[in-house]
Amino acid sequence: MAENVQGETAVGTDQTCGICLEDSKDPLTLPCGHSFCDGCLNEWRSRYGVEEEMRRKCPMCRARIPPSKEMVASLLSLRATKQHLEDSKDTSSERYHNDEEEAVVMPDYIHRAVRKGGIKTVLKWINANRAEDRVNAVSSAETLSFTALTVATTCNQLAMMTQLLQLGANVDGRTSFGGTAIASIFIDGSIVMGYVCERVSLLLSWGAITADSGAENCISSLARMYGKHELAKLLKSELGGRRCEIANLPSRPELNGKTCVVDEYLPASDEYKVTLETKSKEVLVLDPANLTRRDRTPQDCGYYIEFKNGRTIRHDFDSSEDCKAFVASLNSSDETPPAVTEEAEAAAEQAAAELLAELGLGESSINVATSGNKVKRSKKKKGGKRRK
Numbered sequence: 001m002a003e004n005v006q007g008e009t010a011v012g013t014d015q016t017c018g019i020c021l022e023d024s025k026d027p028l029t030l031p032c033g034h035s036f037c038d039g040c041l042n043e044w045r046s047r048y049g050v051e052e053e054m055r056r057k058c059p060m061c062r063a064r065i066p067p068s069k070e071m072v073a074s075l076l077s078l079r080a081t082k083q084h085l086e087d088s089k090d091t092s093s094e095r096y097h098n099d100e101e102e103a104v105v106m107p108d109y110i111h112r113a114v115r116k117g118g119i120k121t122v123l124k125w126i127n128a129n130r131a132e133d134r135v136n137a138v139s140s141a142e143t144l145s146f147t148a149l150t151v152a153t154t155c156n157q158l159a160m161m162t163q164l165l166q167l168g169a170n171v172d173g174r175t176s177f178g179g180t181a182i183a184s185i186f187i188d189g190s191i192v193m194g195y196v197c198e199r200v201s202l203l204l205s206w207g208a209i210t211a212d213s214g215a216e217n218c219i220s221s222l223a224r225m226y227g228k229h230e231l232a233k234l235l236k237s238e239l240g241g242r243r244c245e246i247a248n249l250p251s252r253p254e255l256n257g258k259t260c261v262v263d264e265y266l267p268a269s270d271e272y273k274v275t276l277e278t279k280s281k282e283v284l285v286l287d288p289a290n291l292t293r294r295d296r297t298p299q300d301c302g303y304y305i306e307f308k309n310g311r312t313i314r315h316d317f318d319s320s321e322d323c324k325a326f327v328a329s330l331n332s333s334d335e336t337p338p339a340v341t342e343e344a345e346a347a348a349e350q351a352a353a354e355l356l357a358e359l360g361l362g363e364s365s366i367n368v369a370t371s372g373n374k375v376k377r378s379k380k381k382k383g384g385k386r387r388k
Contacts, residue, residue, distance in 0.1 A: 018060045034060040106137040106148060114148050117157040119307050122148070126167065135167040138175075146184070147173035153181040153199055159312050161202060162305045168298050171206045182208045204241030205261055205302075207295030237265035239272060243302060244291040259294060259302055259320050260284070277302045278318045300324050 017024040019040040026038035036059070106114070106125075113121040126134045138145040149169045152160040161181075165171065172180050182203045185196055204210075224232045234240035239262045246255045260274040263283075272291060276282045296302055302323055304315040317323040 030058050032058050032061050034058050103145070103147075104132050104134050104137040105140055106134070108140075110137070110148075111139050111143070111151065114151045114157065114160060115155045117152075117155075117160050119160055119163055119312070120310065122160065123163065123307060135164055135169045136173055138173075141176065145176035147175070147181065149173060150175060150179070150181045150184045153203070154184045156199065158198055158202065159305065159307075161199065163307060165202075165206050165296070166298055166301055166305065171203055171208045180208065182210060200235075201241050201261070205243040205296050207242075210235070233265050233267060234262070237262075237272070239288065239291055239293060240265055242293050243277070243296055244274070245294040246286065246290055247292050249286070249290050255284075257319075260286075260291075261302075262291070277320070279316050299327055301327065304330075306330075 015024045015027045015029075015035040016022070017027070017037040017040050018034050019036050022037075024035055024037045027035050028038050028041060029035045030041075110122060110125050112118075113125075136147060136149075138147050139151060146154070147169070149161060149164045149171065150173065152164060171182075174180055175184075182200065185199055221232075241262060243259060243261050246258050246260060249255055255276070259277040261277060262272045262274050264273040266273060266285065269285075271285050271287055273283060273285050274291070276284065294300075300320050300323060302320065303317065304323060304326060306313045306315060315323075315326060317326065
């Protein structure tokens, strides 16, 4: 039996999980001897914040549980980044001495789920621990610390991108080499132009920066290469692809305050062709003076993509106020994440005491000491409550 970095031991497949009480899947045995499914044990631990997690105990005997995969992955990523900076003789940089909290590192199975568009798996993991900023989690240092949004963007997972943005993902979150989601579109040489337009438009409407990421020139060059001259002109214009609010429109005052998305720049007249962000999707031609940039936010996303019963459902609205009210109603109806109540703790302690008494053991005889470095976590971004 080989022991892994967490102090857990792989066991045979004939074990029964102490949590789900079924045959263990990918069974692991804790140092105290109790066996659980790998998934069940990690879900149990992920209900608590990282700082509390080190103090949590075995569900059966209350012996200490070793650090979770996320904690170990974060620690290894931090060490790898530090070593890279030392090898590059960059120890004097602000990044090397930065005391800010580092990003959560996503487990390998979540990285794979983001790549393949496994929305259900990813949302379950994000919502399992709201104390961590998992929506802005990054891949391991060996895979260049791509943000979840960057991974989804690179793999053309449009629905996944939208879900992450709605949950508060930083549209300009950077990889270890400074790249952003919008710049990552050009990593893959086999780009389909139609997909580029969709991803670029989505990221721009959420306020993605192009000027300092090099993405603007890349997109423009690629657009011209594929004969998409409208896209190239759009990106060279000030409001190209952005979400805007209509203002000071005397010819149709009822549209003032409505939001729209800029679809095309018309250089001959210095005007924009826009699509109203309403159920009618009316197309208009407006002067730049009638448009004010208004990027999407988790609370004011213009439309909302809901993931329910294994499929995505798009909700369109006739005003941003209607959208914000809908999002607020989802937030208020969210279920409280699983937590251990005082009653549950007492019941667990009693069950553990009875079990130890039955085995003829005292609690002090099963004192499994564990230690580990405190892993830095990313600061929580502004945004709405996270939803399943």
